[in-house]
Amino acid sequence: MALFTANISKRKFSIIDFFILAFIFILFYTILKLGAGMSIPFSPKQQPAISLEPNMLPYYAGRSLLRMFIAFGASLIFTFIYGYIAAKNKFAQKILIPLLDILQSVPVLGFLSVTIVAFMAFFPGSLLGVECASIFAIFTGQAWNMTFSFYHSLVTTPKDLQEAATILHLNWWQKLIKLELPVAMIGLVWNGMMSFGGGWFFLAASEAISVLGENIHLPGVGSFLAAAVEAGNMEAIYYSILTMLIMIILVDQLFWRPLVVWSQKFKIELSESSDMPSSYVYNLLQRSALIRLINEWVLNPLCKVFNCIFNQIAELSTAASLSMQSRTSIKGLPTIVPLCLTVGVLYLLAEPAQEAFAMLAAMEPRELFSILQLGFYTFIRVIIALLLGLIWTIPIGVKIGLTPKLSKIFQPVIQIAASFPANMLFPFITILFVKFHVDFQWGCIALMMLGTQWYILFNVIAGTSSIPNDLIEVSSIFNMKGWNKWKTLILPSIFPHLVTGLITASGGAWNASIVSELVSWHENDLVATGLGAYISQATTQGDWPKIVLGITVMCIFVVMINRFVWHRLYRLAEVKYHID
Template sequence: MEIFTKSLTKRRFSFTDIIIIAVIFIILYIILKLSSGMNIPFVQGDHLNIDLSPLMLPYYAGRSLLRMFIAFFFSLLFTFIYGYIAAKVKTAGSVMVPVLDILQSIPVLGFLSATIIAFMAAFPNSLMGVECASIFAIFTGQAWNMTFSFYHSLMTIPKDLEEAGQMLHFNPWRRFISLELPISAIGLIWNGMMSFGGGWFFLAASEAISVLGEDIHLPGIGSYLAVAVESGNVQAMLYAMLVMLVMILLVDQLFWRPLIVWGQRFKLEFSEAKEQPDSFVYNVLYRSFIMYWLYSHIFAPIGIFFNRCILWFFDRLEKAPHTYVSINAGYFVQRGCKVFIALFLLYELYAPAKEAVFMLYDIGFNDLYQAFIMGLYTGGRVLAALFLGALWTIPVGVKIGLNPRLSAKMQPLVQIAASFPANMLFPFFTILFVEYHVNFEYGSILLMMMGTQWYILFNVIAGAMSIPNDLIEATEIFELSGWKKWKSLILPSIFPHLVTGFITASGGAWNASIISELVSWKKYTLTASGIGAYISTATSAGDWNGILVGIAVMCILVVLINRFIWHRLYYMAQTKYHVD
C-alpha cells in the first residue's frame, strides 16, 4: 500500500485529466447513442434510406466503427478459446487447425444471404438480426488470422519458460495469464491490426446486403460508398474514401500505436534497445492521474477478484479427494473436445452430406476432373502469389520491425495500404491488362497478391520486433552483417511468424481467387482458368451443383496443402526455429 500511495503521489491532477474525463464520457455517450440505432423495429421489406449528404458521414462512420470493434471483441474471444484448445489438446488440434485453414479459405461472403436469414429469424421484427449478420461477416475477416497467431505462439513457447512454469506448479489459469498471454502479446497486436484492416475490406459487402432479391443498406460508411457507386456520385465516393482514410488513421494512432508501445514490455530480452517505439497518446495516458486512479481503484481490484475466483476454483479442483474421482483437467478437456467435435460434425454435416450425395448423382466424372484441374491451376497461383509477396515483404518487414523510428513513420502508411479494399482497384488493372495485352492467366496473380501480401508483411514485422535485443547486440559484437546476419539471426527468429503469415496469406489468396480470376470492366471481361473463376461462374448461373463441387475441391486442396506443407513448416518452427 505504501508503494501504491507513493506511485499515486507522483501524478497530479491537471487540465489533461479534465480533457481525458470529457473524452471518456463523450465516447460512452456516442456508444450508447449509436447502439440504440441497432435495435430499432425492422421487418423484411422495410427500406433503410442512405443519405449521401456529407453531414451524415460522421454518424455513418461511427456506426461502422462500432460494428468493427464489436466484431473484433468476438474475434479476440474466439482466438483465445479456439487457439488454446487447438494447441493444448493434440487430438482436437489435429482437426481444428485444418478446419481453421478451410474456414479462412472459403468465401464466406458468398453465403451471407444464408447467415442473414438465420440472424433475422433469431431477432424477429428488429434490425438487430441484420446488424448481427453484418458483424458476423466482419468477424470472418478478422478471426482466423489472430487465431493462427495465438496458436503459433502457444506452440513455440521457449522450453526454459515451459520448465519454469512446471517448477512453479502453475495451474492452467496461472500459466495462461503469466506465461502464454504475455508470450503471444506482440504477435497478437500486429495480427490484430492486420485483422482489423481485413475488416475494412468486408465493410462495404457486409453493410450493403442482398437477401431474397431485396437490398438492405445498414447505416454505415460501407453502405454510403456502395450507394454512391450505384448512383455514380463521384463526389460522394471521394467523401467516403476520405472519411475512411481519416478513420483508419485515427484508429491507428489512438488505438494500435499505444498498444504496440505497451506490448514491448512483453519482449523476451535481458537488455533494452536504445530506441523504443513511442506514442504521444500512450505517454499522455500513462502520465495521467485519472487513468492511474481508474486502474488502481476500479480495474485492478476487479481483475484481482476475478483472478482469485479462478485460482480458488483450480485449488479446490486439485484438493478434491482422489478416492472419488481422479482429476485430470487435460484428460477431461480432451474428452470433452472429442465429444463436442463429433456431435457438432454429425449435426452440421448429416443433412448437407445427404444432400451432397444426391447432387453428386447429377455430376459426371468429367465435371469433377475439370474442377480438380481448375483447383490445381489456382493452387499454383496461390503459391506464386506467396513467393512474389515474400520477395518484398520479408526485407521491408524486417527493416520496419528492427527500426522503431521507421516503424512510427511507416505503420500508418502500411495500415492504410492493407486496409484499402483492393478490389476497388481491379477495374484499373483490367484496363491495363487489356491495353498492354497481358496474359490474364499470370496477371490474376498480381490481383491475388494485392489482398494477401499484407498478412506476410505484418507477421514479419511482429517477428522482427520480437527479436531480443541481446541477440542483436551479440551479432554486432561478432561483427555479423549481410547474409551471415540474416542466416544466423533474422530468418531463424522470424521463421515461426513467417509461417503464420504464409498460412493466413494462403487462406486469403484462396478466398481472393473468387474475385481475382474473373474481372470485368464495361465491355471487357477477363477470365483465368481456376477454381475461383469456376465458382464465380457457377454462382452467377445459379448452378448449385457447380458451387458444391468447386467449394469441395477447394477444401480438399486446402487440407492437402495444410497437411503436406504448412503442418511440416509448423513442426519445424516448433522444434528448431524458436528462442530458447
C-alpha cells in the same frame, strides 16, 4: 497488473484529464446512439436507403466502426478459447488446426449465403439479424489469423520458462496470464492489427450484400461505396475513400499504436534496446491522473475479482481431474472435453457435408473435372501471389522490425495500406485494366495480392520485433553481416512467424479470389477463369448447389495444401526454430 505505473503518485489533474473525460463520455454516447440504429424494423422490401450525400458519411463511419470492434471482441474470445484448446490437447489439435485452416479459406460470401438467412430468422422483422450476419462476416475475416498466432505462441513457449512455471506449481490459469499471454502478446498485437485491417475488406463486402437473389444494404461506408460504384458517382467514391482513410488513421493512432508500444514490455530479452517505439497517446495516458484513478479504483479491483474467480475454477478443475484420474483406469479421460467439442462441431458439419458429397456424387465426371480445373487455376494464382509477396515483405519487414525509428514512421503507413479495403481500389484498377487491355487471367493476381501480402509483412515485423536485443548485440560483437547474419539469426528467428503469415496469407488469397477473379465497373465486367469467379457468379445467382460445390472443392484444395505443406512447416517451426 496496472496498465500504467510510471510516476503514479506525482500525477495531478490537468487539461489532459479534461479531454480524456470528454472523450470517454462522447464515446459512450456515440456507442449508445449507433447501437440504437442496429435494431430498427427491417424487411427486404423496406430496408434503409443509402444516401450518397457526404454529410451522411460520419454516421455511416460510426456504424462501420461499431461493427468492426464488436467483431474484433468476438474474435479475441474465439482466439483465446480455440487456440488454447488446440495447443493444450494433442487429440483436439489434430482436428481443430486443419479445421481452422479450412474455415479461414471458405469465402465470406459462402458464409453469408448461410448465415444471413439464419440470423434473419433469429431476429424476424429487425435489422439486428442482418447486422449480426455482417458482424459474423467481419469476424470470419479477423479470427483465423489471430488464432493461428496465439496457437503458435503457445506451442513455442520457451521450455525453460515452462519448466519454471512447473517448479512454481502454477495452475493453468496462473500459467496463462503470467507466462503464455505475455509470451504471445507481441505477435497477438501485430496479428490483431492485421486482422482488424483484414476486417475492413470484409466490411465492404458484408454491408452491401447480393446473395440468394436479394440485395441488402446496411448503413455504412462499405454500402456507401457500393452504391457509388453502382451509380458511377466518382465524387461519392472519393468521399468514401477519404472517410476510410480518416477512420484507419484514427484507429491506428488512438488504438493500435499505443498497444504496440505497450506490448514491448513483454519482449523476452536480457538487455533493453536504447531505441524503443513511442506513441503520443500512450505518453498522454501515462501522465493522466484520471487514468490512474480509473486504474486504481475500477480496473485493478475488477482484475483482482476476475483473477480470484478463475483461480478458484482452475484449482477446482485441477483437483477434479486428479480425483477422477485416481478413481478410473481410463487414460484418455482428460481428452473428454475436447472430444465432446470436436464431436459437436462434426455433428453440425455432418449434414452440410453429406449434402455436398451427395451433389458431387450426382455430378457427371466431366462437370466435376471442370470445377477441379477451375480450382487448379486459382491454386496457381494463390502460389504466385504468395511468392511475389515474399519477395518484398521479408526484407522490408525485417528492416522495419529491427529499426524502431523506421517502425514509428512506417507503421501508420503500412497500417493504412493494409487496412484500406482492397476492393475499394478495384473500380480504379478495373478502369486501368480495360484502358490498357491487361490480360485479366494474370492481372487478377495483383488484386489478390492487395488483400493478402500484408499478412506476411505484419508477421515478419512481429517476428523481427520479438528477437531479443541481447541476441542482436551478440551478432554485432561477432561482426555478423550480410547473408551470414540472415541465415544465423534473422531467418531462424522469424521462421515461426513467417509460417503463420504464409498460412493466413494463403487462406486470405483463397478468400480474396471470390472478389478478385470477377470485378466490374459500370458496364464493364472482367472475369478470370477460376474457382473464385465460379463461386461469385453462383452466389449472385442464388444457385445454392453450385455454391456448395464450389466451396467443397475449395476445401479439398485447402486440406491437401494443409496436409502436405503447412502441417510440416508448422512442425519444423515447433521443433527447430523457436527461442528456448
